[in-house]
Amino acid sequence: MIAETPRGLFCEGGGFYIDPWQPVDRALITHAHADHASAGSRAYLCATPGAQILRRRLPDATIASIDYGVPVTIGNVRVSFHPAGHILGSAQIRLERGGEVWVVSGDYKRAPDATCAPFEPLRCDVFVTEATFALPIYTWDPPSIVVREIVDWWHAARQEGRSCVLFCYVLGKAQRVLALLQPFADVPIRIHGALAGLTDAYRESGIALAATERITEDMRGPTLAGSLVLAPLSARGTVWMRRLPRPSTAFASGLMRVRGVRRQRGFDRGFVLSDHADWPGLLATIRETGAPRVFVTHGWSDALARYLAEAGLETQVMRTAFEGEAGEFGAAAAASADEAGERS
């Protein structure tokens, strides 16, 4: 039903691509992260809750959307979008033809997240899964515990009159953190301008977030003492950072599970908060689909495929241009570390 091509995953029966990384005629999009939603295609289709965000990301594109769970027929394939629990509007794409069912997961997680609909397990014959954190070292603590760590870190820094900068992805992670912080934030959370538009978009979709205040040009020094600031990784090591008084830095990502990774990037703190499934989450999900065949896309794909094969499933690794959490991190963090003149 789906083939790997140089432009992306192609469904011949429907004449469409799923998350193509090069321009095509018709693209079905699981979610609006850059490695899944690249520009230049003629027509896009996504799940309704994600349409507004996708339009922000691809302002010139022709974008149509359908609600979760509503099937449409494209070519000779019955297509429907189902919640993936990754970010607002993220979807698994279910394809059915002649009694055979495939599900392409995109990115997904099983941990609770108030900013998006929870992952919906779907029975299928072939499950195309991500593998961003497919190693047994990746098991997530509940977000309720992680947010307490963030709050404790913030309060300790506040006592010393310092500022806290929590780096996170502008789409999804930042808003999830804001939703988690809502019960704890007694003052507005300061946000970098790059987060403002998407955060507004989440609010417009009816998602409750902690109050925020955008950092403006004149805000610096004492005004920001004791603040918790959310910022994109790309702000790291730039002059923008100089406005923050004695900042303690942290990064919110599943990658922070490994001490050496956090230390290599020089963050004071790492909060293990991921929008991807952890190892038990991946295994449980694959089991729930009942799929005898599993295709593995990006991340620790070789490890997951081999593990599943040893458990008796038919598996195959698909080479894609998807990067999961690692891609964005590597480029942005390394670039900013270099600006700071670090050499190792």
Add this chain to the structure above:
Amino acid sequence: MKQFAALYDAIDRTTSTNAKVAALVAYFRSAPPADAAWAVFFLTGRRLKRLLPSASLREWAQAEAGVPEWLFMESYAAVGDFAELIALVLDGVARAPEDGDLPLAGWVETRIMPLAGEDAEVQRDRVVSWWRTLDRSERFVLNKLITGEFRVGVAQTLVMRALAQAIGIDQKMIAARLMGDWAPSAEWFSSITSSVPAAAEPSQPYPFFLASPLEADPETLGDIREWFVEWKWDGIRAQVVRRAGECWIWSRGEELITHRFPEVTAAATHLPDGTVVDGEILAFAEGRPMPFSALQQRIGRQRQLAQIMRAVPVAFIAYDLLERGGTDVRSSPLTERRRMLEEIITGTSVVRLSEEVVSDTWTTLGRLRGESRARGVEGFMLKRCSSAYGVGRRRGDWWKWKIDPFTVDAVLIYAQPGSGKRASLLTDYTFGVWDNGQLVPVAKAYSGLSNAEIAEMDRWIRRHTKERHGPVRVVDPVHVFELGFEAIAASTRHKSGIAVRFPRMLRWRRDKPAGEADTLDALRELLRHTQG
């Protein structure tokens, strides 16, 4: 244990030196003295005698977590640290209730150390039951204590600074008291923290004073007459301690190496009692140093010592005097220490003086530096005549003016993940040079690139992996790097027949196609040249 694990977390959770020191100070002030003693022991890089093979820990953890071995090793590539890997994979395993907290000293003395000598099964049952009751941080710390690789991003000098602050005594005094052999205990902790100098252990060496690499033009150092110049020897830095009728030899890593060099020990018994000399142990024959590779045969090998002693004779080149007649003379000017050293070191065979190199100008000295390779040395040591013998690496008074390294342009052929801070990044590279149309591996290197270059290479390697053998990736032979190295020697252990010393990346030669990289013949020629 909880308090020590919390200290570990506090140190680990900040990149600020002051915050680390503050956490240590708070710990030293509040922990029971026996715990504090053990904390100093581990934080200064000391380790328990080997208790059990670390492979056993891995096997038990795999079984406990239900993870196949290949997946465990794949995970290691992402973590780069076995103690942490074990702590992480066991996170998913259900925990047994805790049986109350035991202080660090209790853990070490009544639980961990008694593991030695037990049957493997008993060891396993105990370790696994501890894993089940401890939380993630404590489990990680426990693994570190057992395996003895307790490096937590806190330098030894920070521990000394914190101790000095916590107790309010001079950091140099703490440094001196932490040298040499000591057993951690509450009594020991009170003795090192006492403001009264205790009777020193006779074997105790002094902290080594270290030189900094000279990157600027030597002219910037001013008048050459204010500098004492010696050849920079390429051996093992060592202190010979002659006290109480005995001799000890300490390496810079504060390891006792007395028994490895019996001829030096024997010669040192002719030194007057109450003498401490700093110098370099070299493989030395016919009045000149042999290559470092010869000395390596003397390191680590305990058996057949007599035979190797004949094949690889050594000498101790003395270059500084730290104690004379039982008196610490480190604060005297170098010129004065040197004068006293010349009085004491009169031998010319096994224990001998480091020769002074006299030059009128930096220019003539620079010319002489060109002879370094032929003389089997690494360049010059420049020491300010008026300088005291300090502690640690302090810039300004002692410089090493090394010769430029050898270089070769080689092609990146394999890559694998680094460890520690570089876990999950592909940073350990193997390089090849051309031999009959094939690339033959000649060197492994992992330092010299900027973080951005590392990230770029990591991404490129992941997309251009041709084959994988466990963690090792074979990549398209495209990228050429200029490698620098200090020495070259013939080797039967390497496929290329050549071993290079301290290889590192000097430059990414983006301008050079792989086909134009160097050949093995060129390296062979270099080898012939340096041997001749």
